[in-house]
Amino acid sequence: MKVQGTLKALRSLAVGVALVVSASPLALSVAHAKSTLSLGIVLEPPHLDPTAGAAAAIDEVTYANVFEGLTRIGPNGEVLPALAKSWEISEDGLTYTFELQDGVTFHDGTPFSAEDVKFSLDRARAEDSTNAQKPLFAAISAVNVADEDTVQVTLSEPVGSFLFNLGWGDAVIVSKESAAGNKTNPIGTGPFKFDRWIKGQEISLDRYEGYWGTPVALEEASFKVIADPNAAFAAMMSGDVDAFPNFPAPETLIQFEADPRFTVAVGSTEGETILAMNNESGPLSNKLVRQAISHAVNKQALIDGAMFGRGTPIGSHFAPHHPAYQDLTGTYAYDAEKAKELLKEAGYAGGFTATLKLPPPQYARRGGELIRSDLQKVGINLEIVPLEWAQWLSEVFREKNYDFTIVSHTEPMDIGIYARDDYYFNYKNPAFGDIITQLNRETDKEKRYALMKQAQEMIAADAVNVFLFQLGKAGVWDANLQGLWVNSPIQANDITGVSWKN
Incomplete structure (x- = not known):
């Protein structure tokens, strides 16, 4: 918190100096200095494996950040490519052929391939599956590996929402080598990797430098567990957290709306x-x-x-x-x-x-x-x-x-x-x-x-x-922060597009 306060003070100093002289290299370096995010969440997840639990709090930390599926749900509820870069659907609607992204690795360095897709979908639909949304996979009759970059999924009957279903957190792709430990040490393919979990306090993620896609702007992100509404208000006001996407004290929103330091974003869920x-x-x-x-x-x-x-x-x-x-x-x-x-x-x-x-x-x-x-x-x-x-x-x-x-x-x-x-x-x-x-x-x-x-x-x-x-969804965050979702078409705090304004 002291470091954060120092950076804010330096920004103010740089602005004051700029009124008299042109911006100095120091001011420019300070403007680009912030690459961390402290985000408040109300509920601590019971564990961190989205394929083995019903709690929304799991996805609020891991969805799109740590784990990815074949598809993903965008901020407006649209279906977007993820680990599958493209797909074709047979005329009868029963066969989906997915072409997978190139150069993907899990956070432990294990290469990603079509075998991981087969393992994950077969695991989710298995008789002994612990997946909270097992019915999403009920229509899958077979998952076949065509080659290491191509997988075919055959359905027993057409499912109009199948691509959307694959974008749920419950349908993320996991590795056979690490799946058993994902509750406490989640290993996915996303742009952030798990760092540490201080129970009752916070979960920290680091940027994954080996990420296959567009690199994220943030180097570190921490999800701080703050269940008490009064504590959430105090944490935002003091700068202890930069953002609270689902702010738990709606009675105080009027104070944030009147304060230019903050953005109040009201959306739907x-x-x-x-x-x-x-x-x-x-x-x-x-x-x-x-x-x-x-x-x-x-x-x-x-x-x-x-x-x-x-x-x-x-x-x-x-x-x-x-x-x-x-x-x-x-x-x-x-x-x-x-x-x-x-x-x-x-x-x-x-x-x-x-x-x-x-x-x-x-x-x-x-x-x-x-x-x-x-x-x-x-x-x-x-x-x-x-x-x-x-x-x-x-x-x-x-x-x-x-x-x-x-x-x-x-x-x-x-x-x-x-x-x-x-x-x-x-x-x-x-x-x-x-x-x-x-x-x-x-x-x-x-x-x-x-x-x-x-x-x-x-x-x-x-x-x-x-x-x-x-x-309703009322988010409060630092006015210099951009890229957080206003609406919640899926239970997630997707921080992959979050950055600080210069």
Whole structure:
């Protein structure tokens, strides 16, 4: 922090001198001196292997920075080449032939080849796979190495989103030699290599000098874990961090907006924030009860109170910025009396007691208190149980040991999770599964959009969860910093294009 302060002071001195005389070599050297980045993140990842965990925090550190896939998702949600420089698709949509980049090596010096692609995709779709998004690879029937620079992937059925799916963090390419150790010592092909991890504090990356593509401007980057909103505010104000792409204290943004030292960038995310309900847990197995709860939650008050107005109400599990979005926010308008009527009809006129298990993010902790108050008004009493992220992943996500929880699903285009019988919602509707099966096979854009609308309507009608709001993205960073993403079409802090202004 002292070094950073010294550099800023020298910049100011150089500007003052330039008013009297022409810029000196010293001033020019100072202007180009900064090549490090300190970036704040709210959640510490449980580990650093994006192919073996559901936590978005893993991708927030490693996506595009350390690991790369055959394709990558750009800042506007577009599919771009990555380790595959080009591809061809057969007329029947079943065979994808990928031509790979030249001169690629993993960070340990191991050469990258088509064998690594085959290993990674076969590993992700294997019966014993621990990949959190294993269904992304379900349609792959074979991966064949044509030569060291060419790989063919054959599908059992057309998948309209296949190239997009390959751009997820869960689909990055890993090396057989180092894959087993990626949780603690990630070794990828990206422009940054792993340096160190001080648990509870920060994860540091260094520029990989052997990178195959365009060299990045930054020499070093550190991801500092700052969960407390007050601490995040103080860290930005003091210069302890240069940027906070997902700033956790929206109530303080007005102060940053008024300060010329900072840029405040407000964008959108893929984060559908929901009051998730265990559809097999006691009263919640009754659709009438779930519908009552959906009417009982005041979404706009929740957005105003927990997010300080930064969030867009949603009526289903779908991002409002997508062209296929169906506005279903009126399906369960806030109506406490209607909620009481539905509870009475369901046989719960006296209400019931349940648990609300909350992960660490502030939208969950703040929102939980407001939702408890709303449900108490209709006779439902919630016991709030705060959990750390690892506990939440274990108890809620994997073991399904919960009644209610609040979480933001930040994966792109993830409405298909409702078709998974073993998913933590415990929602089982064969008709919905049929819609997703058709969607996965359909390649025509308009037909895909029509199916997406049907899917949105069905889970809203079934009140699988209470669909709260689309998580807004408010980033704060040094005004001299450029290249950070404003929107989050994928859960990532892609710093490959970040640099400091001269």
